[in-house]
Amino acid sequence: MRGVRWLLLKDLQILRRSPLQAVLLVAYPILIAVLVGFAISRGPEDPRVAFLNEVPPNTRINVGGGELPKANVKERICKRVECVFVDDRAEAEDKVESGDVLAALILPANLVNKINSLSTLTPGVPEVEVLVNEENAVKAELVDDRITSLLAQANLTIARRIGAEGGRYLGLLVNGGQFSVLGETVQILGLRTTARILETVTPALPPDLRPALKEVTEFAAQARDNLDVAKPLIDRLAQPIEVDKVVVGGASPPLEIFAIAVAATLTLAFVVVLLVAGSLALEREENAFLRLTRGLVSPGGLLGEKVLLGIAVGLVVTLLMLLGMQFFVPLELSRIGLWLIAILFSGAALGAAGAALGAAAREVRAVSLLAFMVTLPIAFLSLVPSGAVNPTAFDAIRYLTALFPFKPALQAIAAALDEAGPGIGGPLLHLALLAVAYALIARFALRRFAAV
Amino acid sequence: MEAKNVVKRFGSREALRGVSFSAAAGDRVAVIGPNGAGKTTLLSILAGISKPDEGEVSSSNGEVGWVPQQAALYRRLTVEENLLLFARLEGHEDPRASMEEMLELTGLRERRGEIVARLSGGNQQRINIAIGLLSRPAVLLLDEPSVGLDPRQRSRLWEFVSALADRGTTVIFSTHDIQEAERYGGRLLVLADGEALFDGPPVELREAVRREAPEAADRDFETAFVAYLHHRGH
Numbered sequence: 022m023r024g025v026r027w028l029l030l031k032d033l034q035i036l037r038r039s040p041l042q043a044v045l046l047v048a049y050p051i052l053i054a055v056l057v058g059f060a061i062s063r064g065p066e067d068p069r070v071a072f073l074n075e076v077p078p079n080t081r082i083n084v085g086g087g088e089l090p091k092a093n094v095k096e097r098i099c100k101r102v103e104c105v106f107v108d109d110r111a112e113a114e115d116k117v118e119s120g121d122v123l124a125a126l127i128l129p130a131n132l133v134n135k136i137n138s139l140s141t142l143t144p145g146v147p148e149v150e151v152l153v154n155e156e157n158a159v160k161a162e163l164v165d166d167r168i169t170s171l172l173a174q175a176n177l178t179i180a181r182r183i184g185a186e187g188g189r190y191l192g193l194l195v196n197g198g199q200f201s202v203l204g205e206t207v208q209i210l211g212l213r214t215t216a217r218i219l220e221t222v223t224p225a226l227p228p229d230l231r232p233a234l235k236e237v238t239e240f241a242a243q244a245r246d247n248l249d250v251a252k253p254l255i256d257r258l259a260q261p262i263e264v265d266k267v268v269v270g271g272a273s274p275p276l277e278i279f280a281i282a283v284a285a286t287l288t289l290a291f292v293v294v295l296l297v298a299g300s301l302a303l304e305r306e307e308n309a310f311l312r313l314t315r316g317l318v319s320p321g322g323l324l325g326e327k328v329l330l331g332i333a334v335g336l337v338v339t340l341l342m343l344l345g346m347q348f349f350v351p352l353e354l355s356r357i358g359l360w361l362i363a364i365l366f367s368g369a370a371l372g373a374a375g376a377a378l379g380a381a382a383r384e385v386r387a388v389s390l391l392a393f394m395v396t397l398p399i400a401f402l403s404l405v406p407s408g409a410v411n412p413t414a415f416d417a418i419r420y421l422t423a424l425f426p427f428k429p430a431l432q433a434i435a436a437a438l439d440e441a442g443p444g445i446g447g448p449l450l451h452l453a454l455l456a457v458a459y460a461l462i463a464r465f466a467l468r469r470f471a472a473v
Numbered sequence: 474m475e476a477k478n479v480v481k482r483f484g485s486r487e488a489l490r491g492v493s494f495s496a497a498a499g500d501r502v503a504v505i506g507p508n509g510a511g512k513t514t515l516l517s518i519l520a521g522i523s524k525p526d527e528g529e530v531s532s533s534n535g536e537v538g539w540v541p542q543q544a545a546l547y548r549r550l551t552v553e554e555n556l557l558l559f560a561r562l563e564g565h566e567d568p569r570a571s572m573e574e575m576l577e578l579t580g581l582r583e584r585r586g587e588i589v590a591r592l593s594g595g596n597q598q599r600i601n602i603a604i605g606l607l608s609r610p611a612v613l614l615l616d617e618p619s620v621g622l623d624p625r626q627r628s629r630l631w632e633f634v635s636a637l638a639d640r641g642t643t644v645i646f647s648t649h650d651i652q653e654a655e656r657y658g659g660r661l662l663v664l665a666d667g668e669a670l671f672d673g674p675p676v677e678l679r680e681a682v683r684r685e686a687p688e689a690a691d692r693d694f695e696t697a698f699v700a701y702l703h704h705r706g707h
Contacts, residue, residue: 027561308545317562
């Protein structure tokens with residue numbers, strides 16, 4: 022243990038003596054972490070979409086001979102995207118090609134006419150035109166999703182208006198009222214009033230006519246009752262299915278807290294894995310490993326010292342980062358005890374993994390490359406949610422990420438930051454098991470560590 | 474220090490084939506031989522870094538210091554930080570006093586605060602040896618200590634090593650340089666293909682050459698040595 026203390030001091034001296042390395046080791050992960058944190062926490066901005074409306078002004082949608090109120094489709098679309106109004110098609114194309122806008126939405130001049138034809142014997146197919154620049158697959162997918170979403174919203178708006186208007190006609194039919202046709206007001210009697218009148222006049226009719234009239238009265242009552250049911254059905258046609266979200270598992274903290282947890286875990290993972298793996302490989306490059314393990318310190322003691330170094334530096338860097346994040350998102354400082362526990366367990370498991378990498382790769386350059394090659398993909402895979410990929414791929418990802426400490430470290434830190442997150446016990450146990458497993462692998466790999 | 478019938482195998486290849494020898498206090502033993510003869514393997518076994526497959530090694534009078542061929546120290550630390558670190562790791566009661574002693578011994582007191590990476594190869598080797606001496610070993614093993622040093626640095630290195638032997642430290646070193654072995658080795662242990670061909674003072678090796686390869690007896694020592702190896706089938 023005495024030797025471990027002096028080796029730890031030595032490693033800190035070397036770290037202090039290499040300011041560029043120290044700055045890179047700390048600043049680079051923090052930079053990555055902050056960028057990732059912001060990217061996740063800010064969410065997508067409203068996409069810029071060029072909007073060209075070629076529909077003549079004051080054109081109204083008519084269904085069944087009556088005008089519908091303005092649907093305000095343009096206003097509704099422009100609430101969901103940043104509309105860049107353009108004057109003609111050429112300007113729209115220019116903006117899409119230059120990347121100034123994600124896409125262009127063109128409402129052709131005949132759009133309303135085609136919508137109006139839907140209620141005729143020769144219905145047309147209303148179409149809008151979308152110009153896109155699919156310069157890469159991700160952008161193409163994003164544009165498709167956005168446009169599909171926007172059109173669904175527009176269709177829903179129109180369908181609701183039509184549904185509402187249809188409901189109004191039904192109301193007139195059932196309850197009666199006034200109706201305007203070609204500028205003239207028409208009085209509609211309505212089924213309810215019709216039935217009442219018939220019931221009133223029935224006693225005054227000759228008995229042989231009463232059965233026939235009774236059938237008419239009953240029909241009017243049945244039609245009234247059934248059409249009463251039809252109105253809510255028409256209302257539901259616009260959006261037949263509503264979402265009732267019930268959380269059955271996987272409690273998660275607020276998005277911004279999760280983003281901070283991701284950033285902190287990324288920082289901790291890079292600092293600890295790189296530092297532990299690199300400093301272990303450095304012992305070999307300095308030819309000091311054999312001299313040390315000739316009786317000055319045991320191989321297990323040397324591994325322990327490297328893991329301690331990783332935990333100490335990782336703890337300082339991650340704590341500083343979390344405290345710095347206070348400027349953006351207030352964190353519960355009363356939970357700092359849990360932060361420390363989560364960082365210590367995470368640091369131990371990541372440090373042990375770093376030691377295994379360092380012992381296996383042996384050379385500082387190879388170690389640095391390997392640490393990045395392992396840590397980055399694992400970190401990204403750890404963020405893939407269930408359901409985002411097919412079940413087989415997700416199972417493979419789940420097993421793979423469970424073998425590396427990043428995901429349980431993320432879960433532990435997220436749980437430590439916010440009580441709304443999942444429990445911390447499971448991730449801590451997972452980290453402890455990984456720490457032991459990787460320490461054993463590292464110890465085994467040290468057997469051939471000094472070999473040429 | 475004594476080695477008895479030491480055998481070391483790497484797979485099917487025998488790196489050492491029953492090598493035996495002993496060295497007393499103050500001896501300076503030069504282990505010489507062509508590449509692949511087993512010099513480094515023998516020193517590694519004597520240092521306890523690797524284990525023999527057969528035979529045994531013993532050191533009756535204390536610690537064995539080991540100085541690897543490549544300087545085993547921290548190049549980003551200063552001279553005194555290196556010495557202080559290893560003195561602490563050795564568990565010295567007063568590590569600073571040990572450090573001062575080694576600075577005096579190596580003649581590097583004036584450069585104590587310099588980063589080791591900025592020192593010459595010769596000075597780095599002196600610190601390397603000084604670290605090997607911190608355990609106050611009765612036996613000091615040096616694996617090709619003069620490789621990469623210029624003549625002046627070599628001379629200073631051997632003065633330093635000779636002084637240690639004069640104070641009673643057993644010094645066993647390996648080298649490719651036959652002249653150096655003749656000059657600074659009180660005894661020569663000749664290895665070839667893992668086999669010990671000769672163990673004795675340089676004068677006796679000369680006599681052995683004269684007996685077994687008389688045509689090379691009057692040539693320089695290195696030429697005579699090569700002829701001797703050739704005559705012995707190596």
